[in-house]
Amino acid sequence: MSAAYHLVEAHPDADVVLLEAEPVLAHHTTGRSAAILVENLSTKPNRVLTRASVDFLHDPPEGLVDAPLLSPRTVMHISSEEQSEEMDELLAKGSSLPSPSVELTVDEAMGYFPPLRRELIHRAALEPDCADMDVGALHQAYVRGFRRGGGQISTTARVDAARSDGDGWCLETTDGVIGVDVVVNAAGAWGDMVAVSAGVEPIGLQPRRRTAFMVDGPGCDTTGWSFTAGIGHNWYVKHDGVQMLCSLGDETPSEPCDAKPEELDVALAIERINGATTLGIRSVNSAWAGLRTFTPDLSLAIGPDPDTPTFVWCVGQGGCGIQTSRGAGLLLADLALGGEPSAVFGGADISGLLPGRFRSHG
Numbered sequence: 393m394s395a396a397y398h399l400v401e402a403h404p405d406a407d408v409v410l411l412e413a414e415p416v417l418a419h420h421t422t423g424r425s426a427a428i429l430v431e432n433l434s435t436k437p438n439r440v441l442t443r444a445s446v447d448f449l450h451d452p453p454e455g456l457v458d459a460p461l462l463s464p465r466t467v468m469h470i471s472s473e474e475q476s477e478e479m480d481e482l483l484a485k486g487s488s489l490p491s492p493s494v495e496l497t498v499d500e501a502m503g504y505f506p507p508l509r510r511e512l513i514h515r516a517a518l519e520p521d522c523a524d525m526d527v528g529a530l531h532q533a534y535v536r537g538f539r540r541g542g543g544q545i546s547t548t549a550r551v552d553a554a555r556s557d558g559d560g561w562c563l564e565t566t567d568g569v570i571g572v573d574v575v576v577n578a579a580g581a582w583g584d585m586v587a588v589s590a591g592v593e594p595i596g597l598q599p600r601r602r603t604a605f606m607v608d609g610p611g612c613d614t615t616g617w618s619f620t621a622g623i624g625h626n627w628y629v630k631h632d633g634v635q636m637l638c639s640l641g642d643e644t645p646s647e648p649c650d651a652k653p654e655e656l657d658v659a660l661a662i663e664r665i666n667g668a669t670t671l672g673i674r675s676v677n678s679a680w681a682g683l684r685t686f687t688p689d690l691s692l693a694i695g696p697d698p699d700t701p702t703f704v705w706c707v708g709q710g711g712c713g714i715q716t717s718r719g720a721g722l723l724l725a726d727l728a729l730g731g732e733p734s735a736v737f738g739g740a741d742i743s744g745l746l747p748g749r750f751r752s753h754g
């Protein structure tokens with residue numbers, strides 16, 4: 393949706409149509425995230441996209457949203473003695489951010505998340521300047537901006553095959569046949585399938601399932617509590633109104649599908665969270681799962697296919713597709729028709745985002 397919005401913004405003369413297989417938008421991964429913005433996350437190329445997104449998320453263009461998209465939140469990572477090296481790496485990666493990651497004392501860590509079991513904290517680090525994102529409102533902002541720019545949305549319109557006729561593409565969809573000049577492949581977990589259906593070499597996308605669930609909160613004032621995670625996100629928990637959102641941070645390889653939560657993953661998450669905290673979780677209010685889809689090197693792939701330039705990739709959003717959405721959509725729109733990255737990227741190295749890196753001949 394972000395790519396579609398930025399395409400109409402950057403190319404007002406282009407006719408852009410967004411084809412969605414499902415009857416509603418955001419039914420898959422976008423509607424299933426933990427909705428947290430953390431700059432100290434993911435690969436260097438992906439961080440370029442997050443950086444290019446932050447100002448937009450803080451201050452979206454006039455008329456796209458009715459309320460702020462971000463609410464301040466801190467993120468805290470906890471490590472055991474054996475995970476000390478991982479903690480050093482995290483602190484080093486976060487040291488050059490505008491709000492650098494900081495190491496906390498155990499007392500400070502307890503202040504940021506009082507239910508922690510103090511005796512299990514060896515080290516703790518805080519990301520001071522994170523945020524909860526209103527993903528529904530952000531998605532609607534892109535929809536609104538896209539429609540305002542003349543874009544059209546067709547739902548229940550799955551692309552089953554794309555045939556290149558030299559000048560452009562003939563798309564066979566469940567809603568009929570459509571002729572287009574350029575195809576943007578933003579099909580999430582299905583990205584490689586769409587490529588194959590277009591006769592384009594896939595790039596080796598790997599969808600990985602992650603389960604999340606809601607439990608009752610502790611029933612006290614949780615204002616100021618951090619999103620708290622075992623380092624490496626092998627469990628995490630954040631308060632969300634009167635409930636707590638929890639996850640095992642699982643990354644189970646999956647085929648593209650409508651992902652469902654696994655009871656075992658929920659049970660293991662409860663065991664880990666109860667082991668690390670005094671929350672004493674006994675029952676689950678709701679659970680869901682989504683596919684986080686990664687390229688082989690974990691960075692997004694954005695831009696024209698090196699062998700078929702009218703086939704443009706926008707895939708591999710992994711676990712940071714919401715917080716990178718502005719940067720990814722903007723870069724896509726910059727590159728889709730052969731242009732250069734916008735000034736927003738400040739001349740950053742984007743080579744680690746281009747799809748050609750996955751082709752030995754590219």
Ligand SMILES: Cc1cc2nc3c(=O)[nH]c(=O)nc-3n(C[C@H](O)[C@H](O)[C@H](O)COP(=O)(O)OP(=O)(O)OC[C@H]3O[C@@H](n4cnc5c(N)ncnc54)[C@H](O)[C@@H]3O)c2cc1C
Nearest residue numbers: 413420421422426427428551580582682709712713714715
């Ligand atoms: C539990 C969990 C927690 C997460 N937490 C965060 C977080 O805190 N912060 C963050 O930034 N990110 C987070 N993410 C990741 C984020 O949600 C994803 O990176 C992002 O939503 C991916 O968006 P997408 O548009 O690529 O995929 P999707 O939302 O899955 O969209 C792809 C769309 O393509 C459609 N499609 C597929 N094939 C076709 C076809 N042939 N024709 C037409 N349409 C097709 C699908 O129906 C789907 O609607 C989380 C993900 C999960 C699962």
